[in-house]
Amino acid sequence: MKETITILHTNDLHGHYEFALRQAAFIKKRKKELHAQNENVLLLDGGDHMDMSMNECLATEGYIHLDMLAATEYDAMAVGNNELLRLPKQKIRKLSSDSKVPWLLLNLEEPDGSSIGGTKETLILEKGEHLKIGLFSATDQFEDLYENKHGFRNRDTLSAIKAGVASLKENGANLIIFLSHLGYKADLEIAPQVSGEIDVIIGAHSHTVLQKPEVVSDVIIVQAGCYGQYVGELKLTVDIENKKVLNHSGHLNEISLEDECDPELKEVMEKGRLETESFLSEIIYQADDDISHEDLVRICSDSLKEFWGTDIGIMYGGGMTEGLKEGDVTKGTLLNICKSMHTPVIMTLNGEKITGLIKQSYMEEITSKKVYGSGFRPHGIPIGKIQFSGVSWDGHDDEISNILVNGEPIDLNKTYTIGTGTPFLYEEVCGYLSVEGNELIDLGKDIMIKDVLINYLKEQYNASKNKSTV
Template sequence: MADTCTLHILHTNDLHSHFGSMPSIASCLRLHREQWEALGEHVLTVDIGDHADRMDVKTEATWGQVNVDVLNHSGYQYVTIGNNEGITFPKEKLDALYEKASFTVVLGNLFELATGEVPHWAVSHAIHQWEDLCVGILGATASFPLFYKMLGWEARDPLEQLRQQVAALRPHVDVIILMSHLGYPEDCRLARELDGVDIILGAHTHHQLEHGERIGKTLIAQTGVLGKKVGHVRLVWDRQAKQVMEASAELFASEAYLPERELAEYLAQKQLLTEEMLEQTAVQLAVDLDVSWMEETVFGSVLAASLRKWTKAEVGMANNGLLLAPLSKGKVSYRDLLRCLPHPIKPCAVSLSGEQLWRLLAQSIQPETVRRELRGFGFRGKVTGWMGIDGLQVWYEEGEQPRITRIEVNGELLDKERSYRVGTVDMFMLNRLFPDLAEGEHVRFYLPEMLREILAQTLGDAELLAAAQKPRWLMMASS
């Protein structure tokens, strides 16, 4: 037996249901596995979460079962979950997601809220054993404790959980690999503060590390986003010295591999089937609702009014950039709603003073805000867009820096000293685009419904639609 052995880890992350990459990724995984195993070397294939994203029709219609089928077919052995699995799937759907998985879900910081137990579909750690090498595998996901609690889960601090798990696992294995859907900054922190982890395979922040990054004795690797790259970590283990002799990282371009025909055909069939499934009528719409990001629209007012109604607030607010496709009068299908609002964004309510509300509205109409490109926090559009409002009438003067002159809340002059309840979107509480919103009080998030699921219930409200025809932003001549 040789003095050393070699382990290859092929890893992906943040595919976000970008299934077009998967036939090539499947070819890449299979080709290299066969190549290295023919040499007597060891191979692991893993995914680090956010493989499923409900913006895709195949994921939405099957509650992620197509994602699991694809992972099974491609030969993945271990996965962990990301926030797109964890907090965009209702608990009963996440509990059912991995029933047919032929891989192992490793997740060490998420527990059943009622019992404190690890979910039945996951393990807190795994040990992969070969004759000459024993590998411990851990998994952790970004916690979002409030959101998880509302869904029936307890998300614990990853660092403390991992510290305990590494201490328990380290005496029994040669190498420890962490599948981390925590983000690059947190991976760097773990590498500095957590002894005993050899490899961190990262995700969540979509960093692309061409050759990995070494911090202390830990190698961090991450592949970017949407399956454009497949990560490869090569690790050489010295059995005599009982230590890692060498560890390196590189990225393979998915497009360099011939797509696997069988998987491509399966995905094409599922596309047709799931499109048909989502063609069911969600609601009958009495009017056309057009989209424009740069100006007030009836559709923007309808979305704001829907949030206000859902959260039982005094005021509703939502940016027009959320609306990505118009809706036509008549039958509106679930597919139409998905096309219009693909974001995993949910309602929330927050209390603001009149002063904060005034500043927020004033900020929202500045050209740099309206045109600002947005990324992350579930947003699948391009720019912020004009702010749709409900329960408000706002008079303003146009110009290079538009200025608000008067605000009425439900027919009464805004009182800057009074508190107002505002229904809006959770994205604003997370991305801090509007500081006054993020600093509001008595924040409540509404889960698990997404914006499109709310519109499926509110678009049939004739009174709401009629009221939205009336302009809420009233432009005055500059003085």
Template structure:
């Protein structure tokens, strides 16, 4: 009976605390299987990058490619952090130094209509016994975000069906690298019984012994590099007869390598040093942070996003601003520490009647939201904080002035906020009753940085690397 072993990671999100032992373990396992003349494959299922880490931010994600090289992966696919957390140019160069194959079956370049040059839609692996394994990969189809960046993201069901049909005669077994989430994986397994294994990601699900949907094995290794998944496949006459899954706990099952803590600190320190070289502006006063009030930093932020979105009004929450900017030189490191969120500006329009409903709803929730802990959905702070307005005055709880004029039910008002407001459940009027647009390609900190650069320029000799 033929056996192959697969190791897989997913949703590392640039959490590098255990990365040195992860890379060392994966290299050692490959070496072990090679010494036994056994087939071994290593895959990452996306969201390895997260620009909340200073080194990832400073290198536009390319540092993660170099770190993945250390672990000797065979192939990776992209998650939404790579796909929509990068501009098109950044993604086009993210894998320039990769020693592994990038697989991606459901993304096309809008201009060429083809799979991007840095990826392949399918890879066919031949084992020592000449079993032919077809590996395809799909990422979550966030068309609202991919489209403005220059990509066409396809329905994964269509992409999978196309590949299974096109290559059916020359593939013995199929594996899907799925950055789609567990619900998608279950439906795909029900729809395509030809898939032997679906290695999952995106929803951070941990399946200690896998999950079976009919004859398909579903797996998932959690999040943040806390686990490595292992799959053992046993074949007879090139057909899977047994598939077993388990997970390896990085903290309890694998010893740290020598000086691991020092290496992890170096990743962070080097990132900060690179960002500190990138000077942005020279501000004349401290820009303060206080999640309970609308500080001058929040007001600058609202000025920046309304300038970028070309609106007169803006709404931001003070909890977005995590560290002050100190009078004098401002660097990308300062901005990254202050605004680590992978958020973009949201521009939305609604009539006055809906806008009034939204604002009165915001006012009614203001006190509760101020101290409400928020996790995920692009937010990297602690609490939501005070809601702050630009160009909007609410008098005695119900009278609303917009740019000094009383709100009119029939007038269309356009406002700038952040895309986070689409995802949190507090402001349904935005997602359900407005015309909205997420503005690409830049994150909030870049937009505020560009505004500061324009408003408080530095001398050319001070400028450093921009």
């Protein structure tokens, strides 16, 4: 007995709404065509649908994405790092519970071992008369980041996968699909270890454009790029009795901004953007004069020093794209300048390393290093020159002298606490060699650097308003 099914798949939208409007229109049209041919259809997303660097996502606390997924009628979605990393844990639990589209997550759990919020470890969907599709998802754990940030617990990914597959098969699944938010390289590595257990890996996370399916150890691997620019299409013929894929074919459908928009999703977007407009219009600060990019970076270093109560604050130029104009500064203005989604951290460095950072901040080969991933927005922005709070010195380049930390001569052997952002934990990310050897003390659980800066400026604005009314 044989059944055929067409899987439409997307991944890593990252809040690219204009493409999403067209992507949804294509999906609905293609589903209608396939149903007219009596084809079974399954619609899946590989995660990172949300992106808190997008104002609509931030303003609606992610709910615009729940509405988009429901309006497009997805059958299930993976949980990506943007759903996990950029939201407070309470919001992750709430959104995954409120979503009409199931969130799948197998390799992270609550401290008591239960599933996180409304996420499901596995899911079986029935399509056609005899096809029972077993679904699950695993996400990049970023080592122990989610354990430190949210208090979640990692499960061993491969062991969790094997246990999940066994459970699905025990419950009658005759086709097993893995929604992987691990990345293409990891998918290639894991395929030989799950051969005979998993039929299809629908990939995400690495934004890989696979124009045709790849087969590794009899596991079919697909991935549809990113940003809503493609919809993947994979057709399978399944031997129901032997639980085996007999043949497959697949390709990517390219989406263009010239394509038609989906009216239902357009309505969702218009509602969300009205909410966003109100959110962004809040006045945060009033600048008496223009504030240069360099000065704004320095103000951000002040905010991090104050937020953590550290000896020193450090901010890198790539955390924001420009300065501020004189006059009212709205939340929208700041969020458009501070797109990067970095977590504030406390780390330690000794005086010798801090001296090295000062010297390196004058080296163009370091400050011009372009940075991708790790929450940087826009991608490819230079890390930029770092600005310090609590540190002063004379001279520049190799002629640095008279370094003071909060008015006291720097002690090269002393360990200082530093408020900064996550990129400065890693030399390979930020490019500043002297961050090597740092120790992470703490990280912001439910806050980003942009929030720290906004709150800092808001406090100053409110203080000045209160002073003027006295």
